[in-house]
Amino acid sequence: MNGLLLSGGMDSISIAWWKRPDVCIFVDYGQKPAAAEEAAGRSVCEAIGIRHEVVRVDCSSLGSGDMAGLPPISLAPVPEWWPFRNQLILTLAGMAAVRLGVTDLMIGALATDGQHADGRPEFIERISGLMGMQEGGLTVSAPAISMTADELVRTSCVPREVLGWAHSCHIGNFACGGCRGCVKHYRTWKALGWEPH
Helix, strand or coil, rough: CCEEEECCCHHHHHHHHHHCCCEECCCCCCCCHHHHHHHHHHHHHHHHEEEEEEEECCCCHHCCCCCCCCCCCCCCCCCCCCCHHHHHHHHHHHHHHHHHCCCCEEECCCCCHCCCCHHHHHHHHHHCCCCHHHCCCCCCCCCCCCCCCHHHHHHHHHHHHHHHCCCCCCCCCCCCCCCCEEEEEEEEHHHHHHCCC
């Protein structure tokens, strides 16, 4: 059984459409845009007919940067950086995945995510090894790790009306238009030759 960590953004929505996992898992860890991300993911799962699981653990007091609504700490490589965020989310999603019988958990990491240490192939390999050595034998994979966002969208063949549900803003439940998530969202639409929704 395979699962997908579904953030509700363009990348994970494209992977959901492309790979059709048995279950998608959304983690509300206290990030500012959680409600919109969850709604976007749920809409896609309903359209495809995929089970949508939600994990809620408020870690907002541990956050940093745009997604926590706080100034980034000095270590932050980018404004939205949250310490150990992917490790945290994968651990929480992994707990749900093992309970559900998932053996492979996919994430939406791309070639362009290397600015974060936890978006690089070596992180995926190591976190997969760590989770795989524990009870449940869960592995983590990133099927789009060699692609850019527009390459992933093209490969997935996700319809633009489905991709239009994506929520990419890092600071709230409505697109601000200026954060790095919104900028990437609009750049991807432009690279595809589509008008953004």
